[in-house]
Amino acid sequence: MTLAATDTLYVALAFYALGTIAALGSLFTKVKRLQHYGLLMMIAGFVAHTGWIGTICTRTGHPPITNLPEATAFVGWVVFAVELALWIRYRVYAASFFVYPLVLLLLTISAVAGEQFAPLNPGLRSNVFTAHLLLTTIGVAGMLIGVAFGSLAFIQDRALKEKRRGRFWEWIPSLDVCKRVSYHALAIGFSIYTAGLLAGILWSYRTTAGLMELRVKQVGAMVAWVLFAVLLKQYIAGEFRRKRTVLLSACAFVAVLVAILGISR
Amino acid sequence: MPLILVGLNHRTAPVEVRERLGVADSKLPETTSALRSIEGVDGAAVLSTCNRVEAIVSTRDEDSIEAIVDWLAETASTQRAELEKHLYILRHGDVVRHLFRVASGLDSMIVGEPQIGGQVRKAFITALDLGTLDSVLTQLYEQTMRVAKRVRTDTGIGEHAVSVPYAAIELAKKIFGDLRGLQVLLLGAGDMGELTAEHLHQQEVKQVFVANRSFERAQELARRFDGAAVQFDRLDDYLAGCDIVIASTAAPHYVVEPQHVERALDARKRRNLFLIDLAVPRNIHPAVGRIDGAYLYNVDDLQQVADANLTQRQQKATAAEQIVTREVDAFRKRLVAQDAVPTILELQQRLEQIRAAELEKCLRNVGPMTAAQRAAIEMFSTQMINKILHYPILQLKYMSDEPQERESLRRTIRKIFGLR
Known part of the structure; x- marks a missing residue:
């Protein structure tokens, strides 16, 4: 049975695609109702997505984070869960323009990867390893949300400075909210991610007596950690307005994607 | 009605x-x-x-x-x-x-x-x-x-706001979100500045400080906003503590220079500062607008915001008119249908009476029959009455919204079916 052959995955994909189209449609048509429909579609997709995550756990007997389709499905799930929590708290629609396509992309990768359900290698059956996978995944989701809100803060700052309303003006919350959410998401996400990496190093040390191997995912994860550390320092210094901060965010985002895509390599 | x-x-x-x-x-x-x-x-x-x-x-x-x-x-x-x-x-x-x-x-x-x-x-x-x-x-x-x-x-x-003071408040909300808990510094006693401060006061800002060359006038204004009057030469101190600055003095030169704002932002740990310059000639040096964390809007900028909002409202009015047209039609249909209900009920009762009486006569003449035969005849008579009533009821439900035309149709139907 391949991962791509399960109905709930396709149902989730279909709803996510509709939700993303509706959200992007509202951006261009300025019809607010489309945003509501988009959110409802995404929530329906999230329910199916949750079913899919449950299916993986039931069939493999472990959290869905051991190969590429499992990891992308789980990261996408956590990203949307955090986005939903933030929407409930701040009613921010603008982040959906970034987050919905990201969630759709992650789940699409999960679907097209078509890898087999991975029975867990006995060597990986360890609480430290599970903690490593869960913490890094949740940390990545937090940091991606931080980058999304950081981008919104940058856009809002430019619009206010240049006295020119862009397409996002109506959808973006206040500058203070964007700054606060991006900083908190980055700070919390980074701390969890760091704890996850440390757990990974510890597990690697225990099993191979070495700190870590230097494969794609490890290099990607370490590069992402360094970039996010610098990014966090920029935020603490109040330099989210600088173009180099935005560039750094983009690089950190790519590094995270490389780490996720390289999970099986 | x-x-x-x-x-x-x-x-x-x-x-x-x-x-x-x-x-x-x-x-x-x-x-x-x-x-x-x-x-x-x-x-x-x-x-x-x-x-x-x-x-x-x-x-x-x-x-x-x-x-x-x-x-x-x-x-x-x-x-x-x-x-x-x-x-x-x-x-x-x-x-x-x-x-x-x-x-x-x-x-x-x-x-x-x-x-x-x-x-x-x-x-x-x-x-x-x-x-x-x-x-x-x-x-x-x-x-x-x-x-x-x-x-x-x-x-x-x-x-969106369509006046200068409200446009300033809208922008303040875009920067700070909730205005409660913010401190406002009003420089000078110009009318527009006073009005903007008044609106901010209504938004429940934490405190309004008023600085004016005449301290008595500052005190008088401060009382209106439940605020505090401050000496004009202590501008630096209050600039650092306030989140929104409204400049509206009659001074012919800049009152707030970039170095004032730089010092204030350093003291505020680079928290955002919104500066509204409503004076002509301007009171805040335009270079202030280029400092990170400082957002400067003068009276022309705010007027442009208000004008853009007004244009946007007019565009939205077209979509609003379409909603109104659909809703008027739906409401009209509902009222007309309600208006027809008593006549429809009377019509149904009248024909049911006829059906029941004629059925009774028919059954007496035919003599004994099985329950199934009786049910078939009853069903036949009921269906026939329903078919006869179908078009008159439809006409009554979807009558014109002109009361006189409705009354005329109602009268005709009542006459045809012998209703009182």
Whole structure:
């Protein structure tokens, strides 16, 4: 049975695609109702997505984070869960323009990867390893949300400075909210991610007596950690307005994607 | 039940006429009761704002219009002929459309202004409390409020400010979100600055500090905003502690220079600072706008924001009109269908009586039969009656919204089927 052959995955994909189209449609048509429909579609997709995550756990007997389709499905799930929590708290629609396509992309990768359900290698059956996978995944989701809100803060700052309303003006919350959410998401996400990496190093040390191997995912994860550390320092210094901060965010985002895509390599 | 609206507004009557007819809040119940007591009027409400006065009634016959115009002339203490030049008289579906548009802000002087929704609600609530609303006006009121809410939610027509002080507040909200807990520094005592500070005070900012060359004037203004007067030469100290600065002095030079703002932002740990320069000549050096964390808007910038918002509202009005048109049609159909219910019921009862009587006769003549045979005959007679009634009921349900045409159709159907 391949991962791509399960109905709930396709149902989730279909709803996510509709939700993303509706959200992007509202951006261009300025019809607010489309945003509501988009959110409802995404929530329906999230329910199916949750079913899919449950299916993986039931069939493999472990959290869905051991190969590429499992990891992308789980990261996408956590990203949307955090986005939903933030929407409930701040009613921010603008982040959906970034987050919905990201969630759709992650789940699409999960679907097209078509890898087999991975029975867990006995060597990986360890609480430290599970903690490593869960913490890094949740940390990545937090940091991606931080980058999304950081981008919104940058856009809002430019619009206010240049006295020119862009397409996002109506959808973006206040500058203070964007700054606060991006900083908190980055700070919390980074701390969890760091704890996850440390757990990974510890597990690697225990099993191979070495700190870590230097494969794609490890290099990607370490590069992402360094970039996010610098990014966090920029935020603490109040330099989210600088173009180099935005560039750094983009690089950190790519590094995270490389780490996720390289999970099986 | 015919609906009638007689009134005048800012487009049909000058302020001298509107103020004579305007009804003070305290007089609204008395005026509404007086309108209801006019012969032929079954339900009444009075809408009175600074831009319009309208008598909304449901009535048995349209002759009441003359009496309503007389009553309005008497209320305004003016000649009927003089008042009639400014009045508009709307009937039936036009009343529904007009009220939907008024409550949605589409008929306002500034399109989309939000206060009118509350004023319409107040007019109908007053009438409801007095018991002067009949079932038609009650439904009209409920639907009007629903439509107004839908228009505002779906189009966002009233979301953005169209005046300079409100544009400043809208921008402050885009920077800080919630304005409660913020500190405001008002420099000078210019009218526009005072007005903006007043609006900010209404938004429940934490504190308003007033600095003016004349300390007495500063104290006087500070009292209005429950704030504090400060010495002008302590500008640096207060600039660091305040989140919003409004400059509105008569000084012919810059009062706030970039170095002031740099120092303030350092002291504030680079927390955002919103500077509003409403003075001409300007009081805040334009280079301040280039400092990270400082957002500077002068009076022209704010006017541009207000103008852009107004243009946007006008664009949104097109979508709002489409919603109103759909809602008017739906409401009209509902009213017409309700109006037809008594006749439809009577028609069904009458034909059922005929069917039952004729069936009884038929069964007596035929003699003994099985239960299945009897059921088949009963079903046949019921289906035949339903088929006969189908088109008359359809006609009654989808009649014209003109009461006279409806009455004429009703009378014809009653005559054909021998209803009393």
